[in-house]
Amino acid sequence: MHLGCKTPQDVMAAISEHGIEMVDIKFTDLFGQWQHFSIPVEHFDAESAFEEGLGFDGSSIRGFKTIESSDMNLLADPTTALIDTMCAVPTLSLVCNVYEPITNEPFSRDPRYVAQRAVEYMKSTGIADTVYMGPEAEFFIFDEVYYHTNQFSAGYGVDSGEGIWNSGAPGLGHQIGYKGGYFPVAPYDTLQDLRTEMVREMLNAGIEVEVHHHEVATAGQCEIDMRFAPLVQMADQVQLYKYIVKNVAKRHGKTATFMPKPLFQDNGSGMHTHQSLWKNGEPLFAGDGYAGLSQLALWYIGGLLKHINSLLAFAAPTTNSYRRLVPGYEAPVVIAYSARNRSAACRIPVYSQSPKAKRIEFRCPDPAANPYLAFAAMLMAGLDGIKNQIDPGDPAEIDLFEEDALKRVPMVKGSLGEVLTELEKDHEFLLEGGVFTEDLIETYISHKRVADVDAVRLRPHPHEFVMYYGI
Incomplete structure (x- = not known):
């Protein structure tokens, strides 16, 4: 079910309202495959998800990073929040953009960022x-x-x-x-x-x-x-x-x-x-x-x-x-x-x-x-x-x-x-x-x-x- 969220506060309210037990974090690799990991709601932190970033190993994702510079961050887009009905327990899904951890700059090979840049260029x-x-x-x-x-x-x-x-x-x-x-x-x-x-x-x-x-x-x-x-x-x-x-x-x-x-x-x-x-x-x-x-x-x-x-x-x-x-x-x-x-x-x-x-x-x-x-x-x-x-x-x-x-x-x-x-x-x-x-x-x-x-x-x-x- 799509939740119509616009802000991180909307997401947190939806988590409470719908009895969410897991939060699923999704992003796309360079070749179009959806990737994900899940966080128990007890450990889901809005500041990390929407401001600081959720860390992952970029060297294990096709087309992203080599092992000597593997740390990367994900920032969730609150407008993508929905309840994932494919899961057995109440799960909220969020789509993320990929960021460099030191500079906090968007990752140039993040496909979603490329699409966003194309729209901005058109404008x-x-x-x-x-x-x-x-x-x-x-x-x-x-x-x-x-x-x-x-x-x-x-x-x-x-x-x-x-x-x-x-x-x-x-x-x-x-x-x-x-x-x-x-x-x-x-x-x-x-x-x-x-x-x-x-x-x-x-x-x-x-x-x-x-x-x-x-x-x-x-x-x-x-x-x-x-x-x-x-x-x-x-x-x-x-x-x-x-x-x-x-x-x-x-x-x-x-x-x-x-x-x-x-x-x-x-x-x-x-x-x-x-x-x-x-x-x-x-x-x-x-x-x-x-x-x-x-x-x-x-x-x-x-x-x-x-x-x-x-x-x-x-x-x-x-x-x-x-x-x-x-x-x-x-x-x-x-x-x-x-x-x-x-x-x-x-x-x-x-x-x-x-x-x-x-x-x-x-x-x-x-x-x-x-x-x-x-x-x-x-x-x-x-x-x-x-x-x-x-x-x-x-x-x-x-x-x-x-x-x-x-x-x-x-x-x-x-x-x-x-x-x-x-x-x-x-x-x-x-x-x-x-x-x-x-x-x-x-x-x-x-x-x-x-x-x-x-x-x-x-x-x-x-x-x-x-x-x-x-x-």
Whole structure:
């Protein structure tokens, strides 16, 4: 339950009012994983939590510190206070920012701080005072999963009663075919009640939810759409959204994953991100240009498209992301913009002609992204487009996956290694206003090359045994 706190005093009053027994302290590592520790309420001190800082070992957190300078502090944001209904005892949850202990300066690699800096930079330009983000995070719910890898073997498997591969076994039928999962009613959609429970938990936690439904793929692909919110608030909500989805699934003996492409030859999970700029309560993306866009919005698109490959290092940050970003699966691999055309990287929804509804949908991100870094990077690219009046070119009004069209349009890079190289070459726009730092970008790239790219590149793939064992 979201508590509506604004001050530390509000938090302490809520602890007393709701009989809280534990206080859970949460923060996000450089690569998007929520981290936490819990304090018995008897030892929870408001001065430490909100003013002095709660200490932890930064050398044990990915992308933070080395062992010789490991001490770090967390300061809690009272506005994030909520009762964590995933816990067995009454537990109050607080999201924190990370600080240096000696200088009391914000830690430059703290993803939440990067997002806050991006918003402050936007305000300093005078272009806008508010940026709204509306991500559509898709996920799979499986009945079971297994996976392993070592020096001499590797393998994985997932299963779902909805999966079309189970149609050959005795049962009740009504399996969902490949790419056949968009909007079927029960008994095909077996997850209605489970998604509804997730939605009710989200609403109780203060997340505004607009709709939920089955998604295109077979075997439990789902989507729950949050109402748009300011950038930092939405990044906080994405972390909470994923936490609720995974834990409600576990509550029912199922497993949920935000892995972009768990199934071969079926649709993957994206996180299409709707975004718009506002100033003094007025929308800035509505105008009399293409699809009802303003010139400012077109320049914003120009920035996204110019920097798209370096953006993907944050927005599609896993090797598995590039199993999804391939033609033929509604994946936005074409560097173009269009109204209604879902194969373009940028789409302009035209469901409503209200100026307040006018927005840009950037379709490349996936839910493996760290939302703080991904949203901040998208905003910085859009602002660069506005500042430099970057022309996005002509809109694409054709089927971009037709063979002739594919020969005429540029495509995004096809691997994590390639987009990390693009980020090395193209990141000056991220450094504006001290939003990102060279240190953060270098640390991010170095870690991703070793822990992600090389970890997959150097291992034999199970399918290579099918192809090559007998040669």
